Amino acid sequence: MPRAVRFSEYGDVDVLRVEEVPMPDPGPGEVLVRVRAAGINPGEAAVRRGLLHERWPATFPSGQGSDLAGLVVASGPGVTGFRTDDEVLGWTDARASHADYVVTGARQLVPRPVGVPWPAAGGLFVAGSTAWAAVHAVGAGRGDTVVVAGAAGGVGSLAVQLARNAGATVIGLAGPHHHEWLSARGVVPVAYGEGMAEAIVAAADGARPDAFIDTFGADYVRLALRLGVEPQRINTIINQRDAVEFGTRTAGNAEGADPEVLAELAALIDRGALEVPISATYPLTEVRAAFRELERRHTLGKIVLVPGGPEPSAVVSAGR
Structure with missing residues (x-):
């Protein structure tokens, strides 16, 4: 089954769990993406520790993660810009990208240029x-x-x-x-x-x-x-x-949260005018270790999760 990072209370990295979850189902205007890379960010650690509760309270059990890059698996009604197996990068506002699969709005995705490595694509948005x-x-x-x-x-x-x-x-x-x-x-x-x-x-x-x-x-x-x-x-x-x-x-x-900005940045990487330094990649199961490294605040560039989850077995696209 697909897996996703979850936490059920505020706290240190020890509250993070990798759990089996149902396959997400894209609704109108949404796309289901099989995640190949998902960056981690200091803001996610602050949310998980409860430091931003007044501004962005968590609803438990909570997922986490905004950045993502991966392959389109299915599209919901009204989505015309993406097809199955398209390579994309983007973001979700649902605290959900630290997972094998994620559903997000089609307007929050752009095509992945061939010259943008998967870890860079997955760690770019935030x-x-x-x-x-x-x-x-x-x-x-x-x-x-x-x-x-x-x-x-x-x-x-x-x-x-x-x-x-x-x-x-x-x-x-x-x-x-x-x-x-x-x-x-x-x-x-x-x-x-x-x-x-x-x-x-x-x-x-x-x-x-x-x-x-x-x-x-x-x-x-x-x-x-x-x-x-x-x-x-x-x-x-x-x-x-x-x-x-x-x-x-x-x-x-x-x-800066705009697909045109994201596409501009990806194009700069594609032509060698911008680099996303990747200090480390971790499998989803080592999400705690990834955040421990991040929270030392001495990292060069980005730390990225690389889920590598199961192939989709039976996903029905409402848009096809």
Whole structure:
């Protein structure tokens, strides 16, 4: 039978279970996808731990996962854009992609270009749409110097590349073990910690940065302000408190959640203009280990689940 990740109470990774579930059935406007890859994200860990209960409460038993890539198995009534065995990538809003099979809206899927590896396709949506929105929010462009905090993480590793593609000089804040990766992609690496502000100014040839993207939290909004960056050219995806206090931007996944954006990012990967670094892949049964690694917050790029579940046996498509 198909399997899916479930949890029935808030808690640490130990509350996660991989359970057998009925085969999902696509309704009108929906597509059933056999999942080949599904990224994991810090927000999913926060939901599972109950840290976002006031904003996004879980209904138990809860599934998890937004990112996905896989093969179309069946379509519901009204779906005309996809056929059986089409290769797709996209997302679900139902906390359900960490599974062998998932049903999602046809408008939340785009074709997978041949040059996009399955792990990259399955880990693209959340990080990619967030990075896209952040880079656009600060208006990164030719002649700008843009600082990215958390430059080697899932969102940061894409944001530095998108800002570079826009013509900006990019300074990436990351641990020394990620500096080689950043340098190889034209990013000026700076280690976080003591003396970071001075190092940023030095990397910017003594000038103040034009824009700042915070993907980590902590006090990076305040650091950006101390460096002289205008609030409207600071974007944080985590520190909502400082964003409200100082009037900075908070563009993220909600602003980038669009199939046209996803298709644009996939096309960039297909032609070699964007890379989704994959630090590790895990089978569905090792979802706990995958989240343990993620929550250490030292990962380069993305961690992706690769379900590899059973072939569909008897799936009736209402749309055919």
